[in-house]
Amino acid sequence: MYDLAIIGGGPAGYVAAERAGAKGLKVVLFEKKDLGGVCLNEGCIPTKTLLYSAKLYDNAKGGEKYGVEANDLSFSFDKMMARKQKVVKKLVGGVGMKMKQHKVDVIKESALIKGRTQRGIEISIQEGEIVASNLLICTGSEAFIPPIPGLDNNDAILTNREILDLKEQPESLVIIGGGVIGMEFASFFNSLGTKVTIIEMLDEILTGMDVEMSAMLRQMYAKKGIEYHLSSKVTKVDGQTVTFEKDGKSTEIKGDKILVSVGRKPVVTGFGLENLGVELFRGGIKVDEKMRTNIPNVYAAGDVTGFSLLAHTASREGEVVVNNLAGGKDQMRYNAIPGVVYTNPEIAGVGLTEEAAKAKGIEYKVAQLPMAYAGRFIAENEGGSGLCKVLVGAKYGEVLGVHMLGNPSSEMIYGACMAIEAEMTLKELEQVVFPHPTVSEIFKETVFSFAH
Secondary structure, rough: EEEEEEEEHHHHHHHHHHHHOOOOOOOOOEOOOOEEEEEEEEHHHHHEEEEEEEEHHHHOOHHHHHHHOOOOOOOHHHHHHHHHHHHHHHHHHHHHHHHHOOOOOOOOOEEEEEEEEOOOEEOOOOOOOOEEEEEOOOOOOEEEEOOOOOOOOOOEEEEEHHHOOOOOOOEEEEEEEEOOOHHHHHHHHHOOOOOEEOOOOOOOOOOOOOOOHHHHHHHHHHOOOOOOOOEEEEEEOOOOOEEEEEEEEEEEEOOOOOEOOOOOOEEOOOOHHOOOOOOEEEEEEEEOOOEEEEOEEEEEHHHHHHHOOOOOHHHHHHHHHHHHHOOOOOOOOOOOOEEEOOOOOEEEEOOOOHHHHHHOOOOOOEEEEEHHHHHHHHHHOOOOOEEEEEEEEOOOEEEEEEEEEEEOOHHHHHHHHHHHOOOHHHHHHOOOHHHOOOOOOHHEEEEEEHOO
């Protein structure tokens, strides 16, 4: 008899397992593949590992601007891919060690929910049956494959999983979808010299990010050679040829490989969810602010809810479940969830964008400054450009949203998350001391510009 059974060992599942074990709960974790889930094995970590290799190559190519000359510069695609695997293997092992440290029983096989009885929630496995007082479902998401003719049985088609297992660098790559995953792979292959084309149905890339910064990033990469077709709908794929329509005109474009990256969908089948009667919403499991489903003692966290498909959101949702099970009071908030695109330069944002504020009828004031206002940015980004934008409430001056374009935005955005969580005002932020010289000072400089 377990206090908590968890199905899925991704960021929601393994973080919840670790936290629950640390609080003295008896936990069992089911993972049919490798610990770490999509994020660690097929997403966040392998892509960032490859993007760092590409960034080093970019920096070496541009070294002359800093007085550093790299002659006969080259790269090894094979070694980049091999290092990616080494990093993943090391981190998967680290997650396994955490499970042992907190006495979590890990069962590496598929779990099948039999139902909820007076005994608890019954789960069958190959060796028999397990009963738990509580169940946390963290089955994650999978790549959504749109109903476009020609995607089936086509060796040229890749998802985020297959593209990470490529043995050779493609000379040309067509990416269907200009979201985060599409742009990150576009950045990586563009840096290595692959001809990259992005076809996006909407009128701008990176839906949900600040539109002005998305447009700036797109223009930066257009100068680097990426070709964009916005407001374009893919109608069919024939081998290596993609056909799309824009303004009633049909166009064909060819690529050695075609990455389909139009979003992800929650995994809600294959593990007996139907035996519980859990309510679904928009394709995912419906939960409340404590991650509870409509069935007592059954919770869900991570991508399977279909709400905020980010690893850090998943981890926090898992913590909310465990904190409540352990007798605390906790609930999930989504007003300060950061989003990052690890291109070169990076783009990051948290809180409301101008577009979201207008849609919600929220009155706000906005200030923005070029990243060049930070001395450290000038020192480390010769000829580079970027932007910091801050939104505050029109009446009280509380921070509503912060958006940044420029390196290292991913490492700075957490400060804005804390400001939003704490409902800090302009006056309070002006009293915070930032280290000098750092790029993070751009946040304070932008805040200062509201009043001066």
